[in-house]
Amino acid sequence: MLRKLSQDRSKWLMALPTIALLLLFSLYPLLSMLHMSFTRSTLGQPFRAWVGLQNYKDALVDRIFTTSIGNTLIFGFGVTIAELIIGFLLALFFYRSVQAGRYLRTLALLPFIAPPVAVAMIWRLIYEPNVGLINHYLRQWNITQQSIPFLGQPETSLLSIMVIDIWQWTPFVFILALAALQSLPEEPYEAAAVDGATPFEVFRFITLPMMIPSLLVIGIIRLIGAFKVFDQVYMLTGGGPGISSQVATHYIYRTAFNSFNTGYASSMTIILLVIVIVVITALTLLHAYTVRRYD
Numbered sequence: 001m002l003r004k005l006s007q008d009r010s011k012w013l014m015a016l017p018t019i020a021l022l023l024l025f026s027l028y029p030l031l032s033m034l035h036m037s038f039t040r041s042t043l044g045q046p047f048r049a050w051v052g053l054q055n056y057k058d059a060l061v062d063r064i065f066t067t068s069i070g071n072t073l074i075f076g077f078g079v080t081i082a083e084l085i086i087g088f089l090l091a092l093f094f095y096r097s098v099q100a101g102r103y104l105r106t107l108a109l110l111p112f113i114a115p116p117v118a119v120a121m122i123w124r125l126i127y128e129p130n131v132g133l134i135n136h137y138l139r140q141w142n143i144t145q146q147s148i149p150f151l152g153q154p155e156t157s158l159l160s161i162m163v164i165d166i167w168q169w170t171p172f173v174f175i176l177a178l179a180a181l182q183s184l185p186e187e188p189y190e191a192a193a194v195d196g197a198t199p200f201e202v203f204r205f206i207t208l209p210m211m212i213p214s215l216l217v218i219g220i221i222r223l224i225g226a227f228k229v230f231d232q233v234y235m236l237t238g239g240g241p242g243i244s245s246q247v248a249t250h251y252i253y254r255t256a257f258n259s260f261n262t263g264y265a266s267s268m269t270i271i272l273l274v275i276v277i278v279v280i281t282a283l284t285l286l287h288a289y290t291v292r293r294y295d
Contacts, residue, residue, distance in 0.1 A: 040055075041266070059267050072227060091174050154242060230253065
């Protein structure tokens with residue numbers, strides 16, 4: 001008994017530095033931001049003029065903030081679903097070919113390890129109305145006679161940024177989905193071959209059910225990353241035209257560092273954090289349900 005207690009104490013002592021660092025760099029900033037959200041703080045004068053819930057009331061009726069939350073949800077779910085579908089289909093196509101899969105995994109690393117600023121500048125040139133690659137081929141193939149300002153009109157600005165994210169992060173989903181496919185047990189496939197199942201039946205009743213938990217985990221990882229989108233919006237549109245491509249992180253940044261209203265920015269950050277926690281918790285519960293169902 002004493003030996004077990006000594007071992008437990010040793011485990012906690014070894015974990016103590018990590019716990020202390022987590023508290024220092026995670027919990028303390030979060031509590032400071034929560035405190036600041038109840039004040040009329042500015043960048044130069046933090047923690048001043050206690051206002052209670054007024055910042056939260058203002059945020060909930062702020063048209064720009066509510067629109068940015070909607071854009072963030074559209075962006076997050078839109079790119080995540082598209083990346084899951086495309087990445088999974090690519091993984092299905094290549095997972096039987098070990099040699100091709102090895103080369104593709106290497107090539108797939110390139111887009112999502114590229115610096116976000118460099119990616120944004122490349123796509124700015126691709127979207128350029130006069131000499132951009134997309135407009136060039138649209139005119140050459142007589143699809144349109146006039147150049148389309150993809151980043152300069154409300155109807156296409158957010159969608160254009162979503163396309164960039166899909167291009168950059170689909171390879172990440174592809175790599176994870178390919179790894180998950182290659183780790184599936186072979187016994188169900190052997191039994192299906194003996195029973196004379198068609199390829200579609202194998203996919204419908206074996207591959208897809210066994211992949212759903214893994215796809216949900218990949219989707220949760222990507223959704224968390226998509227909710228934090230900032231670089232592309234900052235570099236390409238600045239949230240415009242108007243507020244058509246404004247996302248929550250960019251608006252919070254503008255409020256804190258352009259308007260210097262850190263108290264109000266903190267309240268919006270807390271609201272966004274709560275929304276993300278609710279969404280991710282729901283998906284995590286869904287993942288637990290699928291694991292129990294298909295286990």
